[in-house]
Amino acid sequence: MVTRIHVGGDRAYDVLVGNDLDGELPGLIDGAARVAVLYSAPLRERAERIAAALPGVTPIEVPDAERGKTVAVAAQCWDELGKAGFTRTDVVVGVGGGAVTDLAGFVAASWLRGVRWVPVSTSLLGMVDASVGGKTGVNIDAGKNLVGAFHPPAGVLCDLDALTTLPPDDLTAGLAEVIKCGFIADPRILELVEGDPAGAADPAGRTLRELVERAIQVKADVVSVDLKESGLREILNYGHTLGHAIEKREKYTWKHGHAVSVGLIFAAALSRLSGRLDAATAARHRAVLDQVGLPTAYGQEAWTDLLSAMRVDKKTRAATLRFVVLDGLAKPGILTGPSEELLVEAYAEVAR
The missing domain is CATH 1.20.1090.10 (Dehydroquinate synthase-like - alpha domain)
Known part of the structure; x- marks a missing residue:
């Protein structure tokens, strides 16, 4: 059973909660010719499974947890999007906990002044907080999340199966x-x-x-x-x-x-x-x-x-x-x- 929780506003979307949700992702990115999949090393296998069903995938591995939420890492991601020829119809997917989805959303918000993105949340914190609401960003020396943008996703996947693998x-x-x-x-x-x-x-x-x-x-x-x-x-x-x-x-x-x-x-x-x-x-x-x-x-x-x-x-x-x-x-x-x-x-x- 999939629960759909609607997030309203000018750029409305649904948060999907359930088990075995990978099959829902293609429907959220309809029309994309290229998809960048951001993930950290512990989620490589999960990211590869997701990528297998998507068009024109550019895999981008980033440092795990808060170490990946930096301007330098975001710049590396932008470089990868540039090399892949990303356009405004393409999509960024973030696979991981709140830090990875914060980064993915910020990369999407800032590329060509905003492309679609989808968080595939794999942590409890990410599901209930970071992936919902369109807040994206990175940390700098002066503090946490001080550089970022409001950029709602095309949809959110909260696959409860991922929680069984969490420490x-x-x-x-x-x-x-x-x-x-x-x-x-x-x-x-x-x-x-x-x-x-x-x-x-x-x-x-x-x-x-x-x-x-x-x-x-x-x-x-x-x-x-x-x-x-x-x-x-x-x-x-x-x-x-x-x-x-x-x-x-x-x-x-x-x-x-x-x-x-x-x-x-x-x-x-x-x-x-x-x-x-x-x-x-x-x-x-x-x-x-x-x-x-x-x-x-x-x-x-x-x-x-x-x-x-x-x-x-x-x-x-x-x-x-x-x-x-x-x-x-x-x-x-x-x-x-x-x-x-x-x-x-x-x-x-x-x-x-």
């Missing part, structure tokens, strides 16, 4: 983004995780499929209204301001989901300490993240570095820091210009 740690990391969706929009997600934490991390189980579909629906509902993060879409960054700062400090050796998990604790503390969130809902963050084995603490000595990194976050306006917070369960809002004393007090709950 358990990668699967758990992806649950951070799922849990985030529970706190900002769909509390049923939290109930599912709390009621069956083992099932939440079982790639062959019904619980995880429902979690994937619900998290994608949350994101689809938001980006259908606000593609370019001019308002509502900011709520998807709940927990990400500190999370991205941790990733930068760790030189991207931390998994994105692990960093976001710590960021969720910080955001909940900010929400409570600023008088906007009740103590029980704030405490629920740590409880549910602990249930699935996600990290909820980070070093006290890191605060100065983290504060510096947060000052170049995408939500910052001029010199004013802005954070997504909660005014209650599934009631996200924005906290603008919190005092440094409040930030330090909130971080103390992360550093303990």
Whole structure:
């Protein structure tokens, strides 16, 4: 059974969730004479199977994970598209986790000012976050995802079979983004995780499929209204301001989901300490993240570095820091210009 989740807007598309979805790809790229397939070494076999059914394939292997999300790697991809004679009717396909699909989308967005692209997501994080919504980009020394474009895909394939090959740690990391969706929009997600934490991390189980579909629906509902993060879409960054700062400090050796998990604790503390969130809902963050084995603490000595990194976050306006917070369960809002004393007090709950 294939579940189709519609993402509306000016450039609408569907996210397909199910098993054995490779046969759906040719229908998403109708009319293409050439297809570039971007993948990292661990996904070579999967990429080759996908490429076998596509026209005029240019395979492009890129470094794995965040090491591939650089301007230099994007430039190498552009060179390959140039050599292959890519035109505006051709398509870029990204096979892999969120880093590969972010890169593939950015390469597509910038080639001839925008060609079609399709993410074939192979990680839980990619399925529920990176591949949906049309955000594409690369990292630079100043921070994560600071260079990029909004470029919706022609469609998204979330093949649940791929999750059975993930290391358990990668699967758990992806649950951070799922849990985030529970706190900002769909509390049923939290109930599912709390009621069956083992099932939440079982790639062959019904619980995880429902979690994937619900998290994608949350994101689809938001980006259908606000593609370019001019308002509502900011709520998807709940927990990400500190999370991205941790990733930068760790030189991207931390998994994105692990960093976001710590960021969720910080955001909940900010929400409570600023008088906007009740103590029980704030405490629920740590409880549910602990249930699935996600990290909820980070070093006290890191605060100065983290504060510096947060000052170049995408939500910052001029010199004013802005954070997504909660005014209650599934009631996200924005906290603008919190005092440094409040930030330090909130971080103390992360550093303990």
